[in-house]
Amino acid sequence: MIPRFKKQKKAEKLETYPVLPVKDNVLFPGMALTLNIGEERSKKLIADLKPGDKIIITAIKDIKQGVADPENIYTTGLIARKIRTVHERDLILLAVHGEKRVKIDEYTEKEPYFKATITTLVETQPPEDAATEDKIFQIKELGKQIIIELGLPEEAAHSFETITDPGLLTDIVASNMRIEKEDKQQLLETLDINERLDKIETLMIKEIHRIGLTKDISNKVSQEMDKSQREYFLRQQLKAIKEELNEGEIDEIDELEESIKTAGMPSEVEEAALKELGRLSKMPPSTAEYTVSRTYISLLIDLPWSKSTEDNQDIEGAKKTLDEGHYGLEKAKKRIVEYLAVKKLKHDMGGPILCFVGPPGVGKTSIAKAVAEALGRKTARVSLGGVRDEAEIRGHRRTYVGALPGRIIQAIKKAGSNNPVIVLDEIDKLGYDYRGDPSSALLEVLDPEQNNSFSDHYLDVPFDLSKVLFITTANSLHNVPAPLKDRMEIIDFPGYTQDEKLTIAKRHLMPRQLERHGLTKGQITFDDEALSILLEEYTREAGVRSLEREIATVLRN
Structure with missing residues (x-):
């Protein structure tokens, strides 16, 4: 039956005790307990207590529901005496000593904290016979066994020897054993000590x-680890035996060693790769370090060192390729043709660092890709818009979980x-925060005097970027740092x-949109007047993106 709040008459006076509900502890008679008090209602109760004052300690049923509802509080609890309180930041540590079992009869107050009247519960003593003595002996023996199994000091086991009171014995065991709160509450509510002896024995x-x-589980895990170590040593012995007999398949380490030697690495890099391979050969394949080391060696092998x-030495052909894809932009085309002409005379010439600056839609990115096609080189694009972490450029150190090389090495x-053409798009959109400044990391990448030995944190060996043709794009140079601007x-x-725009629309935009919409020139025609109307009345831009969208809209309608 759940106690109800009692409506008292003004003249009626009853002895009441404050009620302190606790979340995950059950206090037993004769036991001391330190409670963490964080709930505001409970803090108010503690503030009114003096050393030696008595309160009712009882557990709550469902932690999620909190302590505001009396129906969520067990009716059987304990009268406890306050020993002391310690304040630590937002918490109050309350030390109490349990005295006797009680039952809450009625709640008399709810605010600022619970108060209630109680009834002291009387325990039923077991008969003084051999059966009771056997139960007490059995519980003591089980207690000693638990202490030994947990590896606790032997002195703790001797503490059971002096206890003769069966009720006190069950309370001490229940208080110190790791059992569920509900089981402890049942033991607290069990007044028949003989029955309590049976319950505590079952729980033990x-x-x-x-x-x-x-x-058993710990032993199995340990055995599995020992098994892995044993397998590793056996594999090493098997490898040595096969080498002596000149037989057997080439294992992974041998394959990696062969790949390192044929990858065309510089001597310094090859030495570092072979050193890492030596570390790899001593690791068990099941370890996480093996995977990290294996991935690193694979990257060194896959990079195009040589x-x-x-x-393309055909300057006229390159010029024709640029003209076919883009109308105008003569300054950019002329610079690429000049580079090809000088390259034809001096073969070991490094790549220039070009920066295409202009409003959106004027063809900066697309002509950068066309440059790669004209040169006959491979291309890779790196989008820098919104990049804030320096590690995106230089890579992460391999000590971090999930480390990766920087975007330059990945490209x-x-x-x-x-010697590809690498397009660094939106260089003016770089940001910076507590993780570093990516624009500062680009200073080494875009400096012809330094990038012949670019150091990526993940690689930890130099890589020659001097043969790469870097082309950066930006809408404005206002956000580009002066040292970076000076290098381009x-x-x-x-x-x-x-x-x-009219010429671009007729030569490039119209044919492209007709192809995308599955139409032919015979099905639809655009005269100059119609294109001029689209330009003058429907677009307001420096480039031609909006114009292409308007042409697509007309074709769909």
Whole structure:
């Protein structure tokens, strides 16, 4: 039956005690307990207590429901005496000593904290016979076994020897044993000590089985680890035997060693790769370090240390390729043709660092890709918009979980050659925060005097970027740091005139949109007047993106 709040008359006076509900503890008579008090209602109760004052300690049923509802509080609890309180930040540590079992009869107050009247509960003593003595002896023996299984000091086992009171024995065992709160509450509510002896014995046997199961699992895990170590040493012995007999298949370590030697690495890099391979050969394959080391060696092998594509020496052909894909942009085209002409005379010339600056839609990114096609090189694009972490450029150190090389090295690996055209798009959109400044990391990448030995944190060996043709794009140079701007050759892309847009629409935009919409020139025609109307009345831009969208809209309708 759940106690109700009692409506008292003004003249009626009853002895009441404050009620302190606790979440995950059950206090037993004769036991001391330190409680963490964080709930505001309970803090108010503690503030009114003096040393030696008595309160009712009782457990709550469902932690999720909290302590505001009396129906969520067990009616059987304990009268306890306050020993002391310690304040720590937002918590109050309350030390109490349990005295006797009680039952809450009625709640008399709810605010600022619970108060209630109680009835002292009387325990039923067991008969003084051999059966009771046997139960007490059995519980003591089980207690000693649990203490030994847990590896606790032997002195703790001797503490049971002096206890003769069966009720006190069950309370001490219940208070110190790791059992569920509900089981402890049942033991607290059990007033028949003989019945309580039976319950505590059952719980102790379950605890011994649980400890044994935990030990079995630990032993199995240990055996599996020992097995892995044993397998590793046996594999090493088997490898040595096969080498002596000159038989057996080449294992993974041998394959990696062969790949390292044929990858065309510089001597310094090859030495570092072989050293890492030596570490790998001593690791068990089941360890996490093995996977990290194996991935690193694979990256070193996959990088194009000595793989280059041959540049197109046909200057006229390159100029024709640029003209076919883009109208206008003569300054950018002229600079690429000049580079090809000088490259034809001096084969070991490094790549220039170009920066295409102009409003959106004027063809900066697309002509950068066309440059790679004209040169006969492979291309890779790196989008820098919104990049804030320096590790995106330089890579993460391999000590971090999930470490990766930087975007520059990833682009080189993707391109598959050491002289690709790398397009660094939206360089003016770089950001910076507590993780570093990516624009500062780009200073080494875009400096021809330094990038012949670019150091990526993940690689930890130098990589030559001097053969790479870097082309960066930006809408504005206002957000580009001066040292970075100084390393690049700026090529301005002004907005197109109306006549240039008209020509671009007829030569490039119309054929492309007709193909995308599955139409032919015979099915639809656009005269100059119609295109001029689209330009003058429907678009307001320096580039031609909006114009292409308007043409697509007309074709769909």
